[in-house]
Amino acid sequence: MPIFRKKQYAVVKVRKRDMPDGLWLKCPACEEVLYKKELESALGVCPHCQYHFQIGRAERIAQLTEPGTFEEWDADLSSVDVLEFAGDSTYVTKLTENIRKTGHREAVTCGRARIGPHAVGFGVMDFAFLGASMGSVVGEKITRLIERSTQGGLPVVLICASGGARMYEGMFSLMQMAKTSAALARHADARLPYIPVLTHPTTAGVMASFATLGDVILAEPGALIGFAGPRVIRETTQQELPEGFQRSEFLLRHGLIDIVVHRRNLKSTLVALLDCLHPVPAPTPEAVVAASA
Amino acid sequence: MPVSLLPFEKPVAELEAKLDELRRFSEAQDIDVSAEIQQMEAKIAEMRRRIYAELTPWQIVQVARHPQRPYTRDYLQLWKCDFVELHGDRLYADDAAIVGGLARLNDHPVVIIGTQKGRDTKSNVECNFGCAFPEGYRKALRLMRLADKFGLPIITLIDTPGAYPGVQSEERHIAEAIAVNLREMFRFRVPIVVCVTGEGGSGGALGIGVGDRVIILQYAYYSVISPEGCAAILWKDRTYADRAAQALKLTAPDLLRAGLVDEVIPEPEGGAHRDPAQMADRLKEAILRHLRELEKQTEAERVALRYAKFRRLGVYHEKTEGPASQNMASVRPSS
Ligand SMILES: [Zn+2]
Numbered sequence: 218m219p220i221f222r223k224k225q226y227a228v229v230k231v232r233k234r235d236m237p238d239g240l241w242l243k244c245p246a247c248e249e250v251l252y253k254k255e256l257e258s259a260l261g262v263c264p265h266c267q268y269h270f271q272i273g274r275a276e277r278i279a280q281l282t283e284p285g286t287f288e289e290w291d292a293d294l295s296s297v298d299v300l301e302f303a304g305d306s307t308y309v310t311k312l313t314e315n316i317r318k319t320g321h322r323e324a325v326t327c328g329r330a331r332i333g334p335h336a337v338g339f340g341v342m343d344f345a346f347l348g349a350s351m352g353s354v355v356g357e358k359i360t361r362l363i364e365r366s367t368q369g370g371l372p373v374v375l376i377c378a379s380g381g382a383r384m385y386e387g388m389f390s391l392m393q394m395a396k397t398s399a400a401l402a403r404h405a406d407a408r409l410p411y412i413p414v415l416t417h418p419t420t421a422g423v424m425a426s427f428a429t430l431g432d433v434i435l436a437e438p439g440a441l442i443g444f445a446g447p448r449v450i451r452e453t454t455q456q457e458l459p460e461g462f463q464r465s466e467f468l469l470r471h472g473l474i475d476i477v478v479h480r481r482n483l484k485s486t487l488v489a490l491l492d493c494l495h496p497v498p499a500p501t502p503e504a505v506v507a508a509s510a
Numbered sequence: 511m512p513v514s515l516l517p518f519e520k521p522v523a524e525l526e527a528k529l530d531e532l533r534r535f536s537e538a539q540d541i542d543v544s545a546e547i548q549q550m551e552a553k554i555a556e557m558r559r560r561i562y563a564e565l566t567p568w569q570i571v572q573v574a575r576h577p578q579r580p581y582t583r584d585y586l587q588l589w590k591c592d593f594v595e596l597h598g599d600r601l602y603a604d605d606a607a608i609v610g611g612l613a614r615l616n617d618h619p620v621v622i623i624g625t626q627k628g629r630d631t632k633s634n635v636e637c638n639f640g641c642a643f644p645e646g647y648r649k650a651l652r653l654m655r656l657a658d659k660f661g662l663p664i665i666t667l668i669d670t671p672g673a674y675p676g677v678q679s680e681e682r683h684i685a686e687a688i689a690v691n692l693r694e695m696f697r698f699r700v701p702i703v704v705c706v707t708g709e710g711g712s713g714g715a716l717g718i719g720v721g722d723r724v725i726i727l728q729y730a731y732y733s734v735i736s737p738e739g740c741a742a743i744l745w746k747d748r749t750y751a752d753r754a755a756q757a758l759k760l761t762a763p764d765l766l767r768a769g770l771v772d773e774v775i776p777e778p779e780g781g782a783h784r785d786p787a788q789m790a791d792r793l794k795e796a797i798l799r800h801l802r803e804l805e806k807q808t809e810a811e812r813v814a815l816r817y818a819k820f821r822r823l824g825v826y827h828e829k830t831e832g833p834a835s836q837n838m839a840s841v842r843p844s845s
């Protein structure tokens with residue numbers, strides 16, 4: 218249920234004297250026109266106003282994990298039109314479109330990686346794929362990520378995003394909340410740290426399950442985070458929504474998350490947390506000798 | 511109080527009006543028409559049976575939302591279970607949308623927790639039309655911890671359109687309240703029987719919905735989103751709720767077929783609201799039967815089986831080295 222329509226970023230080609238032809242985009246927050254390369258080197262954060270753009274999985278993996286250490290798990294899982302959903306457009310059509318658009322089979326990529334010195338189970342949800350809605354595959358891949366990390370003694374770092382449930386899968390979608398939470402109970406019982414990072418937007422069933430069950434919960438600035446969507450709340454309650462409602466900073470003020478972290482500091486923050494929660498054992502003298510030989 | 515009729519029961523309503531007329535006529539004229547009355551009563555029953563045998567998913571949703579449907583407090587009363595209500599989450603408030611406490615079900619001490627809707631404007635304002643706030647879920651968690659500590663089975667009754675979507679809900683972190691319940695319900699060592707008695711509204715229902723058995727009344731429904739909400743998003747028009755209800759496969763028989771629930775409890779002819787006492791008896795019988803089975807398990811077995819029960823829910827395709835395999839939720843869970 219992608220509650221949030223994808224923001225339409227105006228992609229404009231502009232001819233400038235000093236620059237070759239290139240892709241330019243307009244920051245939706247401050248409306249500055251940005252050179253795409255410049256935005257990329259700034260990790261997808263507007264250099265003028267610090268607006269955090271949504272970024273893809275490859276960018277996340279590159280920004281947070283050590284080069285060459287990410288090893289993907291369960292890439293072969295794909296969705297099934299289990300209800301033979303009879304809607305306006307079929308589930309199969311939607312899936313096909315999204316697979317073509319993103320080049321991925323589903324809305325989450327999971328695996329094993331190293332963040333600084335820390336081996337971790339690592340997952341990235343991708344809003345570009347059907348609003349990162351949670352269906353059976355998303356639930357299954359995240360559950361396997363957690364279970365395998367429990368078995369391997371690994372912390373879990375999960376970059377969360379979601380517009381809601383995968384309506385096309387009906388109750389199977391809802392049950393992924395239970396499944397992932399169950400796996401996290403076991404991971405926690407093994408005294409392994411779990412750190413979800415909430416990105417724009419993280420809502421609904423994902424929020425009411427694994428996104429909220431972290432030992433430490435991080436969020437990117439300005440991300441929309443909540444259970445019910447703002448439109449639903451406005452329509453149901455006829456309430457005026459407070460300034461900044463359901464944004465990362467609002468959640469921080471209300472004591473619901475631990476830290477709002479600028480993307481440029483995300484990796485160092487994760488490393489600092491893992492250094493304390495799950496210290497890498499100091500190398501034995503023999504290992505030091507072997508490494509220097 | 512007369513039973514209010516749903517739109518699709520109109521043919522029955524017409525016959526019932528005629529029956530009333532006949533009765534009045536017989537009284538006024540002092541003529542014995544008992545044979546005709548009996549005949550007409552049989553015809554009405556037959557017609558209702560026919561209508562209820564062919565309810566569409568959307569009509570079932572209407573029955574589940576019937577304003578006279580028995581709610582948690584009705585069952586507690588009908589069960590004569592010495593219910594001692596316990597209040598509050600110890601943190602913020604006592605949410606009237608979730609009722610909980612200690613009870614003795616056929617002399618079997620248990621903790622019962624259920625969502626509660628109102629019958630009139632005043633009670634509906636009090637309990638928010640059965641939509642719980644975070645404090646409701648936290649009260650439920652507190653009582654489940656109590657149950658686990660003292661070895662009492664947990665019974666939950668679910669009839670809610672969903673958790674309350676409001677500013678205060680978000681500020682007090684409704685998502686966390688539900689998520690923590692999900693995780694903790696996998697840890698409790700005591701048996702948990704979940705009963706969907708009316709509306710199983712998404713995360714708000716699942717927030718007290720993890721158990722060793724999940725049973726559902728015949729005309730209850732359980733869905734990831736309301737049919738109206740689904741219609742608004744996928745058809746861009748809430749009036750397509752009937753189609754959405756069909757597409758979502760949210761009825762009790764559909765859920766049983768998919769392995770998402772363990773048992774469907776038949777309702778009295780014309781729905782639970784026609785005979786709440788009978789419904790209460792059937793539901794109690796089913797709950798006690800499941801508890802008897804579950805009490806044969808060791809705590810460790812129970813916790814492991816509960817994990818396995820939810821772990822396998824999901825349908826996906828997996829390309830492996832051999833032929834592609836497809837995971838299907840098993841049709842009937844093993845006990
Ligand atoms: Zn900007």
